[in-house]
Amino acid sequence: MxxxxxxxxxxxxxxxxxxxxxxxxxxxxxxxxxxxxxxxxxxxxxxxxxxxxxxxxxxxxxxxxxxxxxxxxxxxxxxxxxxxxxxxxxxxxxxxxxxxxxxxxxxxxxxxxxxxxxxxxxxxxxxxxxxxxxxxxxxxxxxxxxxxxxxxxxxxxxxxxxxxxxxxxxxxxxxxxxxxxxxxxxxxxxxxxxxxxxxxxxxxxxxxxxxxxxxxxRHAVSESSVQAFTGTRFTEAARYFDAVAGRMDARGWSRAARAARFHSGSRFHALSMLPGALRHGRREGVRNLARHAFTPGVPR
Structure with missing residues (x-):
């Protein structure tokens, strides 16, 4: 069993x-x-x-x-x-x-x-x-x-x-x-x-x-969302997507590589956190979130 x-x-x-x-x-x-x-x-x-x-x-x-x-x-x-x-x-x-x-x-x-x-x-x-x-x-x-x-x-x-x-x-x-x-x-x-x-x-x-x-x-304020208001989690995410896109290319999984570079779900999540960052006065967070939301990786 x-x-x-x-x-x-x-x-x-x-x-x-x-x-x-x-x-x-x-x-x-x-x-x-x-x-x-x-x-x-x-x-x-x-x-x-x-x-x-x-x-x-x-x-x-x-x-x-x-x-x-x-x-x-x-x-x-x-x-x-x-x-x-x-x-x-x-x-x-x-x-x-x-x-x-x-x-x-x-x-x-x-x-x-x-x-x-x-x-x-x-x-x-x-x-x-x-x-x-x-x-x-x-x-x-x-x-x-x-x-x-x-x-x-x-x-x-x-x-x-x-x-x-x-x-x-x-x-x-x-x-x-x-x-x-x-x-x-x-x-x-x-x-x-x-x-x-x-x-x-x-x-x-x-x-x-x-x-x-x-x-x-799902809490209104959790460990992950606190990091999101500062943009920290999305800095990590961008680093991961860039690294994994290279791995997908090396494996011959070109569609997966493109999905990693564009990471639309992660970018949408960052966009959804922008109003909260603005309300909390997190200027650096607003910059980090906006950067992640509006600048996907360059397609290859």
Whole structure:
């Protein structure tokens, strides 16, 4: 039987983290392992985990703060199952997530990535959909009725145009994930980088929209959006797209190279953040966002 690990790299709101953990423990299919890697210092957290008394749960607090990417990399090292979910510490599973992912893995033996059905929730847990998520689904996400498999340049083009995936909801084939892991030089775009790395290794993805089994929490102000108001995340993104375009050219994936250089979804995202940067008086952020939004890479 396919085994499943949940890894939660934790830092931040205690209440939301506890909700995420409870949603894992409430699965109708109880055959999984949960590992929480705590990168924070909240004093009540170790005792809360000790009181759970559930042998499926492992809790570890880092001796020092590792930061987002290094904590993600540590989670990958701690994984051992056939499939691994690196779940956000504020996201929520529906009760049938494990059952659904296991069925998809068994129906598509050896598939590298599984993207199940996702809905967006706000900071209070209400189902919502903002402009960015609507554009993701209407413009960039492939048309899926039930299930669809994608791989190679086809999927590379799709995600480099606009990253429509919901990274914390994806189940990754453990062996492939542990081989590649996250690139240390990226702190915001590491999810897209991981997907493209796996595609270059020949891994594929099954996309299933027949049932919603994951709630992705989108906050009004999150770590990524704070960086977006300063333009920091888009400086990193531009660097990544330039580098990956060269790799796609070298591989002979010319359409993927063009998609990387134009990166229209990332540019639209920067454009959508401009009003917030203006409201917050972030002059440097406005310059960075405008530069990213209006100056795509030069086609070759």
């Amino acid at each position: 396919v085994t499943l690990d949940f890894l939660i790299p934790y830092y931040g709101d205690v209440r939301l983290m506890q909700g995420a953990v409870r949603s894992v423990l409430a699965q109708t299919d109880p055959d999984f392992r949960l590992v929480v890697v705590d990168d924070g210092q909240e004093p009540e957290v170790p005792g809360w985990f000790a009181a759970l008394g559930d042998e499926r749960v492992t809790y570890a607090r880092n001796e020092r703060n590792l930061g987002i990417t290094e904590n993600f990399r540590k989670c990958v090292r701690l994984s051992r199952a056939d499939y691994v979910v690196i779940m956000g510490c504020d996201d929520v599973l529906h009760r049938h997530y494990v059952r659904t992912v296991r069925e998809l893995a068994q129906a598509h033996p050896g598939i590298g990535m599984i993207q199940p059905g996702v809905e967006i929730i706000d900071s209070e847990g209400r189902v919502t959909a903002g402009l960015v998520d609507k554009v993701k689904r209407m413009v960039y996400a492939p048309r899926v009725r039930g299930r669809r498999t994608m791989a190679g340049e086809e999927l590379a083009v799709s995600v480099l145009r606009g990253n429509w995936l919901y990274f914390p909801s994806i189940a990754w084939r453990g062996e492939a994930l542990r081989q590649v892991s996250f690139q240390a030089e990226y702190s915001v775009i590491q999810d897209l980088a991981l997907v493209v790395d796996l595609l270059e290794l020949g891994e594929g993805m099954v996309i299933d929209d027949s049932a919603t089994v994951f709630q992705y929490r």
